[in-house]
Amino acid sequence: MIWQIELIILIAVVICGIGAIAVRDLLGAAILFGAYSFMMCLLWAIMGAVDVAFTEASVGAGVSTVLFVATVFRTSRRTKD
Amino acid sequence: MKTFSLIIVLLFGSLLVYCTLDFPSWGDPTAPASLHVSPRYIEQTLDETSVPNIVTAVLADYRSYDTMFETIVIFTAGVACIILLRTYQRKKQLGGMYRHVPTGITLRFKEDVQLPKDSKEFEHIDLEWVPYDIIIKTACRLIVPFSQIFALYVIAHGHHSPGGGFQGGVILGASVILFAISHNLRATLGRISERAVALLCGLGVFMYAGTGLICMIFGANFLDYSALAHLLPLSPVAARSFGILIIEIGVGIAVMAVMIQLYYNLASAGKHDEGL
Structure with a gap:
């Protein structure tokens, strides 16, 4: 694979991961976590694990983001710390 | 700290x-x-199970016991969600919001009202008012059947292409969640009730373990699908492929039901009255 693309995706994974922890808005954290899952899905696909990539795309980027957003909608949007 | x-x-x-x-x-x-x-595995899988996708064969046949307990983990997640979140409130909320469908006017009642039965003119809507949007409803109505067909394809075609029960089940559950988001939770509960979802959770796991038990009845090991050849007019190799399909369907049903269960409980905070 083209290593430049891999490097860009890896950097995006790290940025999304740190951002999901650091951001104060929980809705933003949920969306960043979805973006993180999608980048991981791309990485799995690059490494040839297509089945894992498919699972990551449907579970991580799809349904879990929806469940997080639903939970944020029912609780509070701000973190305490 | x-x-x-x-x-x-x-x-x-x-x-x-x-x-x-x-x-x-x-x-x-x-x-x-x-x-x-x-x-x-690369050399023998096609001869032993007649499944071209080696990942599916390893997951659902060679390491089937592992996958069965993965399904049980998901089932447990659904059960835990019910135990933690579901609340059965005795006191019903008084009043509610109704939309008069022909004119689009929203009515709010502070006390309980008796609407004419089977009235198509009034529609019960959530208290946290969401604007009625025909574009969203129509678009989701178009997307839902196609995504469900795709999910069935993913489950059934897991032998030949990436996919299988987990992914297909998640897509099936996501299509129902999409319907719930575009309409409301009450309409979704009218189509797939809480009881049906709970039954489907168990049914999926039961299909998986039951297939293993049938194999044991015919004298083979637990989840050794080649024993299904006694039951069906298939060669033992084709029976292994067929057994994989059965358990993939079981996993798909369980995963779909658990995803809907989680959404119902999280979106309505366990009350199952009003959701997103």
Whole structure:
């Protein structure tokens, strides 16, 4: 694979991961976590694990983001710390 | 306290990274896994199970016991969600919001009202008012059937292409969640009730374990699908492929039901009255 693309995706994974922890808005954290899952899905696909990539795309980027957003909608949007 | 936990996280993180240095590098032909485990599956899977997708064969046939307990983990997640979140409130909320469909006017009642039965003119809507949007409803109505067809394809075609019960079940559950988001939770509960979802959770796991038990009845090991050849007009090799399909359907049903269950409970905070 083209290593430049891999490097860009890896950097995006790290940025999304740190951002999901650091951001104060929980809705933003949920969306960043979805973006993180999608980048991981791309990485799995690059490494040839297509089945894992498919699972990551449907579970991580799809349904879990929806469940997080639903939970944020029912609780509070701000973190305490 | 915060710096203390940061130190611990950094310590264990660096320890994990240090340990990964001992791993064989990615795609290393001399790694232990590549020496005899992988070639065995790559060479023999098609002859033994007639499944071209080796990942599916390993997951659902050779490592079937593992996958069964993965399904049970998901089932447990659904049960835990019910136990933690579901509340049965005795006191019903008074009043509610109704939309007069022909004119689009929203009515709010402070006390209980008796609407004419089977009236198509009034529609019960959520208290947290969501504007009625015909574009969203129509678009989702168009997307839902196609995504469900795609999910069935993913489940049934897991032998030949990436996919299988887990992914197909999640897509099936997501299509129902999409319907719930575009309409409301009450309409979705009218189509797939809480009881049906709970039954489907168990049914999926039961199909998986039941297939294993049928194999045991015919004298083979638990989940050795070649024993299904006694039951069906199939060769033992084709029976293994067929057994994989059955358990994939079971996994799909269980995963779909658990996803809907989680959504119902999270979106309505366990009350099952009003959701997103």
